[in-house]
Amino acid sequence: MTLLGVSTAVLADRDDFAALLAYRPDVVEFYGYRADALPAIARFCDENGIRPALHTPVSRDPAALPRRFAPTGPDPREAAAALRLTEATVRCAAELGALHVVVHFPSPYPPYPQEGFEEAGQEFLAATAALAREHRVPVLVENLSAHPLLCTPEQYHRALAAHPDLGVCLDLGHAHLLGADRGAPLGFADAFGRRIRSMHVYETTADRYPHHGHEPADPGRTRAEGHLGLADLLPELLRRTHPVVLVMEHGPVAAGAESAVADWLRELIHHHDAGATT
Template identity: 80%
Template sequence: MTLLGVSTAALANRDDFEELLAYRPDVIEFYGYPSAALPRIARFCAAHGIRPALHTPVPYDLDVPLRRFAPTGPDPKEAAAALRLTEATVRCAADLDALHVVVHFPSPYPPYPEPGFEEAGQEFLAATAALARRYRVPVLIENLSAHPLLRTPEQYRRALDAHPDLGLCLDLGHAHLLGADARAPLGFASAFGTRVRSMHVYDTTAERYPRYGHEPAADRQKSDGFLGLAELLPDLLRRTRPAALVMEHGPIAPGAQTAPGTADWLRELIRRHDAGATA
């Protein structure tokens, strides 16, 4: 059974967790919260029967805002800082009994020097896989679309082949922005199958990204440059059977019907898939 979740990215006020209840979520994915917020997160989820999930970094206690999460460098100090933040998030997830931890990979920032890139990536992935085993927490690498050396489904598959303890969080928008040459999200489904343990679900087009890049999922037309989620998601669910779909659109007006409408639409797609899988 696939759970339906929502990211705290949907909140205009990051402290107003109650606004997320309009989605009737099974899961809430928390991102960038300090240590002081963790007891409240635990109480809130317990009170509403919601499973927490974490998106690195949590806890986020830096005095200076994090400007770059750069697990593959090329600055070794940035790579070491990214690994420390990842370890802290995995430890926190174990304490919260979180469904999973999501980690962006690789470093998305230019320039993109090739020397040392693969070695740095493998070092980070090996250390992260060891954390997943040590703390018994599912750790999911999230695909990005910026790095020219690691962006396509095949490149991610080769990078993760040696690390079976790591799953994939398939970000549909990031995959969609690769274009037809990478076969968009279906290419990741073919490359990873059931190693896709979660999906970040929102809609976008190249014209809207990044300014309006994370719009609520809906039955928009692929011919207009959107993902065509009504057709795409059932196919993805059949190929991957993820533990969760997590809505990761940006803030919308509090109480707007978009929130329950988006959730209800996705929940029905999940229900149809689950019914077909057990028939």
């Protein structure tokens, strides 16, 4: 059975966890909190029957979270910091009994030197896989679209081939921004299948993304308009991957608008689950 989740990205006030209840989520993915927020996260989830998940970075440093998460550098100090933050996030997830940890990979920031890139990436992935095994927490690598050396389904498949302990979080918007000729979401589904344990679901187009970011999923938007065409795409993705959870990762919406997208996704999941058991 696929669960329905929501990211704290939807919150206008990131400390107003109660606002998440309008989505009636099975899972909440908490993105970029300090470890001192864990008691409040645990209490909120326990009181509402919600399974927590974490998205790096989670920091044990009482100071502000780092501005950048850059696991492949090219600055080795940033790469080392990203690994420390990943370790902190996995440890916190183990304490919470979290469903998973999501890790952005690789570094999305220019410049993009080829020298040392593959080695840095494999070192980070090997260390992260070891953390997942040690703490018995699923760690999911989230696809990005910015790095020219690692963005397509084939490139991710090669990068993760030696690390079967790591799962995949398929970010639909990031995949869509690559364009159909470079794989798009269905290419990731074919490359990874059931290794995709989670999907970040939202709407976008290449021209809207810089101005609007992650927009709420909308069944009325079509591929002909440059959108993902989620009404057709999501059922096919569910069929090919059977993920543990779909996570709504759009930006804040007007009060009262939360249930529309959640109910639509919940109905899609229901039809998928019903078909998978017949």
